[in-house]
Amino acid sequence: MLEHSVQTPPIAQQSPLAVGDARASAAGSVAAGSSLAVSTVIFALRPDDESGLKTLWLPLVRRTRDPHRDLWALPGGWLPADEELAAAAARTLRETTELSPRYLEQLYTFGDIDRSPGLRVVSVVYWALVRSEVAERASVGENVRWFAADQLPPLAFDHNRIVEYALWRLRTKVEYARIAHAFLGDTFTLAQLREVHEAVLQKALDPANFRRSMESSGTLISTDQHVAGARHRPARLYRYDGRASEHDPPGPTL
Amino acid sequence: MLEHSVQTPPIAQQSPLAVGDARASAAGSVAAGSSLAVSTVIFALRPDDESGLKTLWLPLVRRTRDPHRDLWALPGGWLPADEELAAAAARTLRETTELSPRYLEQLYTFGDIDRSPGLRVVSVVYWALVRSEVAERASVGENVRWFAADQLPPLAFDHNRIVEYALWRLRTKVEYARIAHAFLGDTFTLAQLREVHEAVLQKALDPANFRRSMESSGTLISTDQHVAGARHRPARLYRYDGRASEHDPPGPTL
DNA sequence: TCAAAAGTGTTTGTCCTACACCCATGT
DNA sequence: ACATGGGTGTAGGACAAACACTTTTGA
Numbered sequence: 001m002l003e004h005s006v007q008t009p010p011i012a013q014q015s016p017l018a019v020g021d022a023r024a025s026a027a028g029s030v031a032a033g034s035s036l037a038v039s040t041v042i043f044a045l046r047p048d049d050e051s052g053l054k055t056l057w058l059p060l061v062r063r064t065r066d067p068h069r070d071l072w073a074l075p076g077g078w079l080p081a082d083e084e085l086a087a088a089a090a091r092t093l094r095e096t097t098e099l100s101p102r103y104l105e106q107l108y109t110f111g112d113i114d115r116s117p118g119l120r121v122v123s124v125v126y127w128a129l130v131r132s133e134v135a136e137r138a139s140v141g142e143n144v145r146w147f148a149a150d151q152l153p154p155l156a157f158d159h160n161r162i163v164e165y166a167l168w169r170l171r172t173k174v175e176y177a178r179i180a181h182a183f184l185g186d187t188f189t190l191a192q193l194r195e196v197h198e199a200v201l202q203k204a205l206d207p208a209n210f211r212r213s214m215e216s217s218g219t220l221i222s223t224d225q226h227v228a229g230a231r232h233r234p235a236r237l238y239r240y241d242g243r244a245s246e247h248d249p250p251g252p253t254l
Numbered sequence: 255m256l257e258h259s260v261q262t263p264p265i266a267q268q269s270p271l272a273v274g275d276a277r278a279s280a281a282g283s284v285a286a287g288s289s290l291a292v293s294t295v296i297f298a299l300r301p302d303d304e305s306g307l308k309t310l311w312l313p314l315v316r317r318t319r320d321p322h323r324d325l326w327a328l329p330g331g332w333l334p335a336d337e338e339l340a341a342a343a344a345r346t347l348r349e350t351t352e353l354s355p356r357y358l359e360q361l362y363t364f365g366d367i368d369r370s371p372g373l374r375v376v377s378v379v380y381w382a383l384v385r386s387e388v389a390e391r392a393s394v395g396e397n398v399r400w401f402a403a404d405q406l407p408p409l410a411f412d413h414n415r416i417v418e419y420a421l422w423r424l425r426t427k428v429e430y431a432r433i434a435h436a437f438l439g440d441t442f443t444l445a446q447l448r449e450v451h452e453a454v455l456q457k458a459l460d461p462a463n464f465r466r467s468m469e470s471s472g473t474l475i476s477t478d479q480h481v482a483g484a485r486h487r488p489a490r491l492y493r494y495d496g497r498a499s500e501h502d503p504p505g506p507t508l
Numbered sequence: 509t510c511a512a513a514a515g516t517g518t519t520t521g522t523c524c525t526a527c528a529c530c531c532a533t534g535t
Numbered sequence: 536a537c538a539t540g541g542g543t544g545t546a547g548g549a550c551a552a553a554c555a556c557t558t559t560t561g562a
Contacts, residue, residue, distance in 0.1 A: 033335035036288045036376055081287035081374045085365040109363045109378050111339040120335045122290055122378070124363050191540075209525065211542070232540040233532035445513080463552065465515070486513040487559035 034111070037123045038088040039076030039159075041107065041166035042097060043149065045132040045183045045199055054132070054199040056149035056170075058163070059097050064143065067117045068156035072145070074163070076123065089126035096144055101128040102182035107166055115158045127166045129182035174200045178219040181240040189227055189235035190214060288365070291377045292342040293330030293413075295361065295420035296351060297403065299386040299437045299453055308386070308453040310403035310424075312417070313351050318397065321371045322410035326399070328417070330377065343380035350398055355382040356436035361420055369412045381420040383436035428454045432473040435494040443481055443489035444468060 046057045060072040075096040079088050086104060093101050104126055111122035147153070149167060152160060174180055180196040181188065194210045214220055219241045226234035300311045314326040329350040333342055340358060347355050358380055365376035401407070403421060406414060428434055434450040435442065448464045468474055473495045480488035 034290045034333050036290055079288050079365075079376070082367065084367055085363070085376070106363065109339070109360065111333075111378065113336065113338055122333070122339070124365065124376070189541090206526070207540085208527085208542075208544090213524090228533080230540075231534040231538075233542075235541060443514090460552070460554085461513085462515075462517090462554085467551085482560080484513075485511075485561035487515075489514060 034120045034122050036079045037076055037121055038079050038085060038092065039074040039123050039125050039162070040089045040093050040104075041074060041125065041127040041163055042093055042101075042130060043128065043166075043170060043183075044130045044146075045196060046146070048148070054195060056167070056200065057146045058149050059144055059146050060152075060155070061096060062143040062145070063156055071156040072147070072153060073156035074125070074159050076125075079124070085124055086126065089128065093128055093130075097130065099130045102131055103129040103179050107162075107169060110158060110162060112158065125162055125166070127169060129170075129179065131185065132183050171200055178217060178240070187223060187225065187237040187239050189237060191235055193238070288374045288376050290333045291330055291375055292333050292339060292346065293328040293377050293379050293416070294343045294347050294358075295328060295379065295381040295417055296347055296355075296384060297382065297420075297424060298384045298400075299450060300400070302402070308449060310421070310454065311400045312403050313398055313400050314406075314409070315350060316397040316399070317410055325410040326401070326407060327410035328379070328413050330379075333378070339378055340380065343382070347382055347384075351384065353384045356385055357383040357433050361416075361423060364412060364416060366412065379416055379420075381423065383424075383433065385439065386437050425454055432471060432494070441477060441479065441491040441493050443491060445489055447492070 042058050044057050044059075045054045047053065048055045059075065061075050063069055063071050063073050075092045077088070077092055079085065083091070085106070090101055090104060093099065093104075105128075107125045107127045109122060109124045111120075113120060115121065115123075149163065152163060154160065155163070174197060180193055180200065183196045184192055190211050191207070193214065194205055194207060197210070198205055221239040221241050223237045223239055225237040227237060228234045296312050298311050298313075299308045301307065302309045313329065315329050317323055317325050317327050329346045331342070331346055333339065337345070339360070344355055344358060347353065347358075359382075361379045361381045363376060363378045365374075367374060369375065369377075403417065406417060408414065409417070428451060434447055434454065437450045438446055444465050445461070447468065448459055448461060451464070452459055475493040475495050477491045477493055479491040481491060482488045
């Protein structure tokens with residue numbers, strides 16, 4: 001960590017996570033002096049404090065040094081030379097939330113010259129989905145806090161814009177790709193899956209049509225189990241079919 | 255910032271543009287030792303030598319040094335600290351083809367640890383569309399050559415994989431976004447536009463349905479001009495409506 | 509007047525939406 | 536019994552594919 005005191009801080013925060021390999025001596029960069037960071041937009045579903053309806057939340061970390069000291073920022077840090085991009089994203093996610101990503105995909109690379117005062121920083125940004133229940137009891141310290149995704153305060157750097165783009169990506173992708181299950185446990189009812197879609201898309205869905213849509217997608221495996229206890233007909237439990245493609249094929253994406 | 259003045263000067267790329275992913279002698283970077291490059295997959299439409307049908311072509315540059323000396327690679331180079339990502343992509347495109355991109359979009363960032371022997375290189379890759387006619391008389395030197403996109407030789411680094419992904423992206427995006435006009439001049443007939451779609455998608459399209467599809471997209475402006483000279487009814491010329499969104503909204507994308 | 513492509517009309521099938529309705533359970 | 540959500544059936548509209556047909560030109 002000491003080495004860092006000599007240079008401009010990473011795009012996000014350092015504290016526990018940040019740098020993995022701080023051997024950055026006084027060396028110069030091979031390229032032309034741009035620093036490479038990896039940040040992650042982490043989505044979870046949590047009931048709103050008042051309405052009780054589930055909404056999107058994400059964890060942010062407080063910056064402890066300039067620039068943008070005390071502002072909230074996306075979790076992230078410099079890219080260690082010996083770590084894959086997605087691995088770095090998963091690691092900062094874990095270090096921030098003590099969770100593992102159920103879905104992780106590269107979002108975009110932000111590299112505007114003036115996005116970070118002073119030093120040119122290029123950030124490869126990932127977005128991730130984590131399980132709701134687990135996220136509720138996730139660590140929340142002085143420097144880590146969960147925020148409602150559509151009620152964010154002004155963030156450090158261009159992070160507001162990044163979150164907005166990630167939100168758009170999540171919402172459009174939920175409509176055609178089978179990723180909603182990442183918010184849920186291994187088994188779930190169609191009503192739970194529908195609740196996820198409704199929360200993400202912010203609109204009500206017809207249960208009957210939603211069922212058919214999911215059934216015809218070929219990504220759900222019906223189990224024999226049912227959920228009893230409610231004062232109505234028990235709902236069947238389903239499991240996600242990992243073999244089915246998540247629809248994006250011949251490319252990266254994870 | 256002081257630390258930066260001590261840095262090794264940019265290596266960028268030498269000669270014309272040789273380097274696809276370039277490399278360097280010195281070591282160590284500000285972050286943790288990763289070098290940042292920008293490469294571009296440039297698509298143009300050219301008639302196949304034999305069939306005469308239009309197909310996708312792209313320009314590659316020959317590497318003049320190790321690793322992968324003499325292999326063909328995507329145009330690109332190190333990212334200068336004072337240049338925007340998209341600007342760097344447009345510049346290497348211009349330096350390679352003497353053309354301006356009619357469409358330019360970030361594709362993906364490739365950063366596998368072992369994608370370049372020896373040095374960790376992270377490449378932000380863009381894809382671009384350029385006009386067909388112009389592309390035909392584009393510069394072709396000893397170290398720059400155009401290849402049919404689906405008949406590429408083994409390329410340097412992971413560039414075969416990158417091109418494959420860019421091809422997939424182009425093909426899927428042509429189906430829902432209005433980008434095909436980027437291959438054409440300012441005005442064009444529906445038959446020409448359809449020819450572009452057919453070349454990209456590699457399948458015949460019904461002229462009647464294609465017409466309706468385009469007309470209802472709201473991105474075409476009908477002119478009063480017609481193309482005479484052919485031995486059949488003259489076709490109306492259309493112009494692309496720049497005001498119409500290209501469908502991708504709230505995010506980067508250009 | 510004929511070939512060929514521009515451009516229009518129409519049918520057919522598919523998918524999505526809306527909504528009526530039955531099923532199974534806890535209270 | 537009955538309220539509640541699980542689950543099924545079905546009619547109607549939007550849209551796309553397929554293809555017949557008319558229009559306009561050059562030769």
